Amino acid sequence: MHIVVCIKQVPDSAQIRVHPVTNTIMRQGVPTIINPYDLFALEEALRLRDAHGGEVTVLTMGPPMAEDALRKALTYGADRAVLLTDRYFAGSDTLATSFALSQAIAKVGETFGMPDIVFTGKQTIDGDTAQVGPGIAKRLDLLQLTYVAKIASIDLDAHEITVERRSEGGMQMLKSRLPCLITMLEGTNEIRRGSLDDALRAARSQIVKWSAADAGIEDLTKCGLRGSPTVVKRVFAPTSRAEKAAQIDTTDKSLRDLADDLIAAIFTRQPALEQELAVDGGA
Amino acid sequence: MTAEKFDAIVIGAGMSGNAAAYTMASRGMKVLQLERGEYPGSKNVQGAIMYADMLEKIIPDFREDAPLERHPVEQRFWMMDNTSHTGMHYRSDDFNEAKPNRYTIIRAQFDKWFSRKVREAGATVLCETTVTELAHDTNGKVIGVRTDRAGDIIFADVVVLAEGVNGLLGTRAGLREMPKPETVALAVKEMHFLPEEVIGERFGLKGNEGCVIEAAGTISRGMTGLAFLYTNRESISLGIGCLVSDFASTMESPYALLEAFKRHPSVRPLIAGSEVKEYAAHLIPEGGYKAIPQLFGDGWLVVGDAAQLNNAVHREGSNLAMTSGRIAGEAIFHVNSRRNPMTKENLALYKTMLDNSFVVKDLKKYKDMPALLHTNSCNFFMTYPQLISQAAQNFLRVDGTPKIEKEKATTAAFIKARSRWGMVSDVVRLAFAWR
Numbered sequence: 106m107h108i109v110v111c112i113k114q115v116p117d118s119a120q121i122r123v124h125p126v127t128n129t130i131m132r133q134g135v136p137t138i139i140n141p142y143d144l145f146a147l148e149e150a151l152r153l154r155d156a157h158g159g160e161v162t163v164l165t166m167g168p169p170m171a172e173d174a175l176r177k178a179l180t181y182g183a184d185r186a187v188l189l190t191d192r193y194f195a196g197s198d199t200l201a202t203s204f205a206l207s208q209a210i211a212k213v214g215e216t217f218g219m220p221d222i223v224f225t226g227k228q229t230i231d232g233d234t235a236q237v238g239p240g241i242a243k244r245l246d247l248l249q250l251t252y253v254a255k256i257a258s259i260d261l262d263a264h265e266i267t268v269e270r271r272s273e274g275g276m277q278m279l280k281s282r283l284p285c286l287i288t289m290l291e292g293t294n295e296i297r298r299g300s301l302d303d304a305l306r307a308a309r310s311q312i313v314k315w316s317a318a319d320a321g322i323e324d325l326t327k328c329g330l331r332g333s334p335t336v337v338k339r340v341f342a343p344t345s346r347a348e349k350a351a352q353i354d355t356t357d358k359s360l361r362d363l364a365d366d367l368i369a370a371i372f373t374r375q376p377a378l379e380q381e382l383a384v385d386g387g388a
Numbered sequence: 389m390t391a392e393k394f395d396a397i398v399i400g401a402g403m404s405g406n407a408a409a410y411t412m413a414s415r416g417m418k419v420l421q422l423e424r425g426e427y428p429g430s431k432n433v434q435g436a437i438m439y440a441d442m443l444e445k446i447i448p449d450f451r452e453d454a455p456l457e458r459h460p461v462e463q464r465f466w467m468m469d470n471t472s473h474t475g476m477h478y479r480s481d482d483f484n485e486a487k488p489n490r491y492t493i494i495r496a497q498f499d500k501w502f503s504r505k506v507r508e509a510g511a512t513v514l515c516e517t518t519v520t521e522l523a524h525d526t527n528g529k530v531i532g533v534r535t536d537r538a539g540d541i542i543f544a545d546v547v548v549l550a551e552g553v554n555g556l557l558g559t560r561a562g563l564r565e566m567p568k569p570e571t572v573a574l575a576v577k578e579m580h581f582l583p584e585e586v587i588g589e590r591f592g593l594k595g596n597e598g599c600v601i602e603a604a605g606t607i608s609r610g611m612t613g614l615a616f617l618y619t620n621r622e623s624i625s626l627g628i629g630c631l632v633s634d635f636a637s638t639m640e641s642p643y644a645l646l647e648a649f650k651r652h653p654s655v656r657p658l659i660a661g662s663e664v665k666e667y668a669a670h671l672i673p674e675g676g677y678k679a680i681p682q683l684f685g686d687g688w689l690v691v692g693d694a695a696q697l698n699n700a701v702h703r704e705g706s707n708l709a710m711t712s713g714r715i716a717g718e719a720i721f722h723v724n725s726r727r728n729p730m731t732k733e734n735l736a737l738y739k740t741m742l743d744n745s746f747v748v749k750d751l752k753k754y755k756d757m758p759a760l761l762h763t764n765s766c767n768f769f770m771t772y773p774q775l776i777s778q779a780a781q782n783f784l785r786v787d788g789t790p791k792i793e794k795e796k797a798t799t800a801a802f803i804k805a806r807s808r809w810g811m812v813s814d815v816v817r818l819a820f821a822w823r
Contacts, residue, residue, distance in 0.1 A: 180516075301539030304514045305392070 106159030106261060108150040109210055109220040110183070111241070112143040114167050114174035115231040123342035130340065139174045142226025144181075144296040146289035149256055150224050151182050151297065157261060160184040162213055162220075166194055166205055172312050179307035180299045186310070187213060191317040196330030199232070203240025204327045209320040210245060222266070223286040227252060238288035248285040255293055259283075394420045396720055397533055397544040398511075399519050399557060401428035403706045404692025404713035405550030406502040407446050411717025413511035417724060420542065421511050422535065424518040429499025431552075433577055433670035434706060435618050435625050437600065438493045442707040446714050447505055451487065455497040457620035458598025459488035462591070466654065468605030468615075469777040473654045484597065492598050492618045492625070494579075522547060522561045522688070529731075530687030546687055546720055546730040550713060553671045553693040563690065564681030569636055570762055571675025571696070573613070575629025576642040578650075580662035584622050590658055591619055602703065605773030607649050609640055612765040614703070615649050617658065624659055626650070629672055631762060642669060672705065673698040677755035683742065684735040691716045697747055701754045701822075708747045715741045756821040767814060771805050 116135045124131050139147075150161045163178040165171050166189040175186035189209045197205065214220055223245070228235035235251075242249035255269040257278065264283040269276050271290055299307070317328060326332060351370045355363060372379040398409040401423035413419040425431040437460070443450050462479035483489065507513050523532040523541045532543035549558050559566045591599040601617040608615070613630030628645050635642065649655055673679065673696040680696050683689060691697070692709035699708060719738035720730070728734050742748050761768060779798045802811065 298537065301517075301535055301537040301542065304517055304537055305512065308512050308514055 106154065106157050106222075107214075107218040107220045108153060108159065108161045108222045108224060109213055110143065110147045110150045110161060110163045110178075110224040111206055111210075111237070112147065112163055112165050112174060112178060112226075113140045113229050113231075114138070114165065114171040115140045115229055118230045123340070128340050128342065137170070137174065139177060140226050140229045140231075142228060142230070142289060142291060144226075145291055145293050146224035146226050146287070147178060147181060147183065148294045148296045149287075149289055150222070152294070153222070153256065153259060154184075157259065159221075160217070162187060162217060164189065164206065164209060164213060166190070166197070166202060166209070172314075175312050176307055179310060180304050181296055182299045182303045185217065185313065187313040187315060189315050189320055191328075193317045193325050193328045196333060197328065198333035198335035199234050199236040199240060200334060201328055201332035203237045203244060204332060205317070205320070205322060206237065207241045207244035208322045209315065210241065212315070212320045215321075219284070221261075221283045223247060223284070225286070225288050227288045227290050235288070238286060242286035245286070248281045249288070250279055250281055250285055251288045252290055253287050253293075254290045256287075393532075393543040393545075394418050394512075395544065395724060396420075396546050396548060397422065397542065398548045398550055399533065400550035400552060400555075400692075400694075401425070401499065401503055401506075401513065401515070402432060402550060402552060402692065402709065403499075403502075404694075404697075404709035404716075405548070406499070406506050407710040407713030408548045408550060408691055408717040408720075409506045409511045409513075409713075410446055410502075410509050411714050412721055413506060413509035415717075415721045415725075416510070417721060419511040420544065421506060421513045422517045422519050422533070423503075423513065423515045425515060427500060427515055428503035428513075429496040432495035432499060433575070433668040434495045435577065435616055435627070436493050436495050436498075436706065437490055437618065437703075438498065439490045439704070439707040440488060442710045442714075446710060454501050455493065456596075457492040457494060458593070458596050459483060459491050460598040460600045460619075461593070462597075462599045464599070464601040466601060466603035466605070467773040467776050468603050468607050468652065468654065469774045470606055471653060472777045472781065473603065473605070473652075474773075474776050474780050492600070492620050494620060494623075494625075519551075519557055522557060528686060530685070545724070546689070546735070548713075548716055548720070549688060549690040549694050550692050550709075551694050553673050553696075555694040558681075558690055558694060563685065563688065564694075567671070567673060567675065567679070567696065569633035570631060571673065571679045571758065572632050573629040573672040573674045573700075574632050574635055574642055574669060575627055575672055576646050576667070576669045577625060577627030578646065578664055578668075579620075579666040580624045580626065580659045581622060581665055582624060582659070582662045586661075587619050587622070587624065593619065596621070603649075604769055605777075606770055607645065607652065608634075608769050609638065609645065610766045610770040611635070611638060611640065612761045612769060613645075615645075616703075617655065623665070624662065626655070626659065631674060631765075632671070633762070634765060643667075672700075674700045674758055676700060676758045677748070677751040678758070680748075680751070683739050684732060686732045686735075687730050689716050689720075689735055689738050697751070699750050699754065701757050702750070704750075708750075711745060711747050712742060715745060715747075754821065760817055760821045767806065767810075775802055775805055 114137050117138045120135050122131050154161050161183045162185045163183045164187045169190055172188055179186050225238035239249055250268050252271050253268045254271045257267040259266045267280045270279050353366050395417040396412050396419050398405045398421040409419050409421045461483040465476045466473040518536045519533045520536050521534040522530050525531050530547050532541045534541055551557050558564050598619045603615040608630050611630040611634035615628040617626040628649050673693050675696050691712040697708040697712050698705040716738050723734045782794050782798050
């Protein structure tokens with residue numbers, strides 16, 4: 106079985122801030138991480154490989170420094186890493202990104218064997234669109250299983266996979282033919298700590314680096330800024346809500362007093378509720 | 389996978405570890421370096437000032453691509469009381485040379501660069517890998533390490549311990565004792581971000597010129613300590629450190645000292661309007677010559693902070709670390725190239741070479757200083773700074789008091805605080821410790 110996992114190197118959003126005057130994102134000194142959703146996808150792929158054999162290839166599109174993210178993925182235990190990097194890709198939106206990645210996945214298939222499953226994270230934490238996974242599926246004509254919480258079972262002989270998909274109403278059990286594309290949700294697993302052998306192999310292995318031409322991409326007008334119809338009109342930092350949680354002092358108070366304080370605090374915020382209850386109480 | 393063997397394993401990817409790994413790998417040895425942090429420098433807190441000479445001896449053309457911040461052209465030393473500072477400033481255009489003598493650096497970036505050089509030299513570097521144990525043979529010789537990753541012992545002819553000031557590995561293995569509270573300082577540091585031009589204006593700097601302030605006095609509240617403020621390109625590193633034993637006995641908290649230092653009227657305008665990005669704390673070895681542990685044994689040697697190689701008087705640490713790492717690498721290469729075993733006898737070469745370098749010579753010169761400053765901390769860090777500040781103010785304030793009376797008042801204040809004999813004794817002891 107060959108599994109391709111698409112990952113993205115993103116700035117650690119917990120440490121990012123918006124400049125108060127210029128409203129631009131301050132990336133200076135912000136460390137990069139592998140998009141957390143992609144790690145759930147990677148771990149799921151590694152588990153499938155460990156149980157059923159085969160190989161896991163990680164793929165990313167990004168600047169040369171994205172190599173760090175790939176090397177880390179190798180340390181977790183991935184078998185091969187491919188970096189798609191070219192100045193033609195700069196400024197890609199989700200349309201251009203899914204185009205470039207789908208072409209690269211096709212090339213990965215040609216070079217290292219056709220993938221049975223392509224994994225992506227549900228979305229990235231810097232773009233938050235959740236569009237790239239489905240975009241790749243559409244372009245490669247793969248069946249797509251989005252918002253997958255768990256791989257229930259896989260039958261390689263029958264070319265079938267069964268997954269749990271989280272939806273608004275509850276959980277769906279979906280069965281699909283392989284090959285397919287899966288976008289993975291959070292919280293399903295925890296990325297493993299690679300063994301010493303994995304770490305040594307990762308430190309020594311060569312990352313496969315492909316330019317647009319290497320990946321067989323001919324139509325450069327679909328890449329990067331030229332292939333990206335999305336325009337960022339404005340960036341702003343949302344102001345935090347002024348209202349804060351009220352705190353009630355609990356020291357040296359009886360339960361009754363505490364309850365009274367609590368009710369008083371609620372009524373201060375919701376005067377309408379007090380009137381409503383008073384009417385009900387009177388009736 | 390069959391067990392793999394290396395010529396040398398280096399534990400830690402700070403200054404000393406990188407220097408050792410680079411020295412050996414660039415001479416063709418098969419080197420594995422293990423770092424517990426997410427990346428080299430991720431655990432580092434140093435100020436930091438980097439001295440060019442010691443790095444030139446390892447990577448001569450480092451200026452071409454190393455991430456250097458500013459080269460200091462001005463050094464200020466401040467004696468502080470609560471509202472004033474008495475300063476000694478040295479500024480020279482001579483520091484604007486083609487190859488400056490020292491630079492401010494940000495270790496997180498610098499160490500990444502250094503580590504890249506180590507990898508380019510051919511070493512294998514694993515991060516997020518903690519060495520949990522040294523592996524010994526039946527004779528007690530160190531033959532490799534175990535890590536917190538699943539897998540066997542990794543074997544090596546020699547293990548270089550560059551694990552930092554409170555390296556648990558060496559102390560657990562009984563190679564040296566835990567540093568004592570009176571021989572380590574606890575330093576806290578913040579990074580304050582300001583636009584490059586603002587830093588230039590506030591400190592009177594152009595281009596990559598930098599300014600360094602080091603301050604002692606009542607800011608350490610009678611404890612043996614030092615505060616610092618270094619200019620980087622777009623940030624200011626500032627912090628304060630005091631002996632751990634002093635923190636323990638005074639019950640002062642490091643962050644409170646740092647807050648007070650930042651609020652001091654001499655410091656506040658320098659960092660006004662800045663954005664704080666990082667708060668970090670670390671230990672610094674301060675024991676000097678007398679705290680240096682056994683430096684080598686069968687199959688191992690220890691370098692840098694782990695070996696307590698830090699010159700507290702001159703605030704030099706990373707250059708001693710780099711130099712000890714380089715010398716360790718050279719000594720190991722010497723033994724390796726003659727195909728000799730890495731025994732205690734053969735590795736003694738490291739100590740001989742280190743003794744002949746500035747590292748041990750400098751530490752020897754100040755061997756009595758740590759004890760003197762520790763026992764007399766209140767005089768040196770509280771009484772004298774206050775007296776000097778009062779004397780300066782007395783001298784400058786013109787209020788109709790005859791000068792002769794002013795001088796008498798100043799002299800009387802000194803005698804009252806320390807007595808004639810006390811002052812003579814302080815001067816003599818300081819002079820002896822300095823000698």
